[in-house]
Amino acid sequence: MSVNPKLQGRVFPPVAPYLVGREKVREFSRAVFATHPINHDPGAARAAGHADIVAPPTFAVVVQEATLAQLLSEPDAGIDFTRVVHGDQRFSYSRAIVAGDTLTATLAVTSIKTLGGHSMVTAESTVVDADGAHVVTAISTLVVRGDE
Amino acid sequence: MIPVLEDLHVGSVVAEADFSITRESLVRYAGASGDFNPIHYRDDIAQSVGLSGVLAHGMLTMGLAVQPVVDWAQDPARVIDYQVRFTRPVFVDASAGAVVTVVAKVGAVDLEAQVARIDLVVTYNGATVLGKAQARVNLA
Numbered sequence: 001m002s003v004n005p006k007l008q009g010r011v012f013p014p015v016a017p018y019l020v021g022r023e024k025v026r027e028f029s030r031a032v033f034a035t036h037p038i039n040h041d042p043g044a045a046r047a048a049g050h051a052d053i054v055a056p057p058t059f060a061v062v063v064q065e066a067t068l069a070q071l072l073s074e075p076d077a078g079i080d081f082t083r084v085v086h087g088d089q090r091f092s093y094s095r096a097i098v099a100g101d102t103l104t105a106t107l108a109v110t111s112i113k114t115l116g117g118h119s120m121v122t123a124e125s126t127v128v129d130a131d132g133a134h135v136v137t138a139i140s141t142l143v144v145r146g147d148e
Numbered sequence: 149m150i151p152v153l154e155d156l157h158v159g160s161v162v163a164e165a166d167f168s169i170t171r172e173s174l175v176r177y178a179g180a181s182g183d184f185n186p187i188h189y190r191d192d193i194a195q196s197v198g199l200s201g202v203l204a205h206g207m208l209t210m211g212l213a214v215q216p217v218v219d220w221a222q223d224p225a226r227v228i229d230y231q232v233r234f235t236r237p238v239f240v241d242a243s244a245g246a247v248v249t250v251v252a253k254v255g256a257v258d259l260e261a262q263v264a265r266i267d268l269v270v271t272y273n274g275a276t277v278l279g280k281a282q283a284r285v286n287l288a
Contacts, residue, residue, distance in 0.1 A: 024180075031180035032211030033167055036218050038225070048223055056218070057227040057283070058211040065182055082197075086206050088233040088280075096225035139231075 003119035003144050004078045005112055012074075012107040015066040017130075022099035024062075025055045032056050045098070052099035060091050060127060064138040067107035067125040079121065079144055087120060087141040094134045102130040105138075117146030150222055153287045156254045156264055163216035163252040169204055169238065170245040177208040191242070203237040204246065209277060210234075213250045213270045217283050220252065220266075228263070228286045233279035238272045248272050255282060262288035 022042070029039040034056040037044035045053045072081050097103070104127070111122040125138045151162070174188045183205055186193040191201045210232045218224045240246045248270060255267035268281035 028180045031173075031177040032208065032215065034211075034215050034218065034224070036215075036222075036224060038223055048225075050225065054224045056211060056224055057214050057230045058207060061207050062181060086234050088231065089207070089210060090229070090231035092229045093227070 002078055002146070003112060003114075003121060004076050007074070007077055007109045007121070008112045010109045012067065012070050014104050014106045015070065016104075018063045018066070018103045018105070020055065020097055020099050020101040020103060022053055025053050025059065025097075025099050028059050028062065029056055032058060042099075050096070050098050055097040055099075057091060057093075059097055060093075060136045060138045061089075063097075063103050063105050063127055064125040064140070067105045068123065068140065068142075070107055071109065071121075071123055079142075083145040085143045085145065087143040089141075090139040091136055092139070093136045097135060101135070103127050103135060110139075119144040119146070151220060151264070151287055153257060153259060153262060153264055156257050158254050158256060161251060161253050162266060163220040163250075165216040165250050167212050167248045167250070168245055169208070169212075169240050169248060171202065171240060171242055173245075174202065174204060174208070174240060177205050177211075181205065181207060183207065199237065199239075201239055201241070203239050204248075206232075206234040209238055209248060209270065210281075212248065213268050213278060213281060214283050216250050217252050217266050217268070217285060221285050221287070226286050227283050229284035230282070232268075232270075232281040234277075235279040236272070236275055236277045238277050246272055248277070252283075262286060 105125045113120045121142045251269040256265040270278040
């Protein structure tokens, strides 16, 4: 099985909206050793001009996850989950994620490359808020190892 | 005080930190992130796919490596762009855990955009585990 080159350029339907909970932000913050008060204390966050506590820079992966699940389960994708390795990751923010946000993510496959039997799949998840304004784009490159 | 862009010099260290990761850290990250891949908590499964044992989630390493930058910038919202390449695994021993060291240096200064690029050197066991680890920090 190999990755279907026709995936390149495919845009998936938006996933169900994700409501960012304050306790989830705190839980995720503790998990990534984020100790800044703006990650935990609504008073500190408001004093810095934020509506509520701010999520750590990598929190967007939680929102992105459902879009990558879409990609891996796409019937004609040809991506064997057991052969997938995370190659690289990027988050580009227009504004930070704060507790109370309702976020909707849409996945597009922007590139498929083959290199020495391996396939490199670049997937971009564009995340917008309840007003449709851009919040963050999460870009993952997945390396799918070829058959041995 | 919030760092002043004009005072930054390319190559100077702005933050350093050591993080002690244990198996508990991995379970905590699995729950918080929803990534329950068993290679992050079961040695037998990790070994069945050719690894020496349980390894940290790459996204955990990415997530903690930027925290010294957040503390330096004094607001997580100042990190407007963050990227890494996952180059080596961080194996987390069941009893000894693992120590990940982060050194954050000024990579570039863009006075017009009011953005500093901070480059991270992230090491475990004497070898770097992330490549091209860069955070763009808005200091406007």
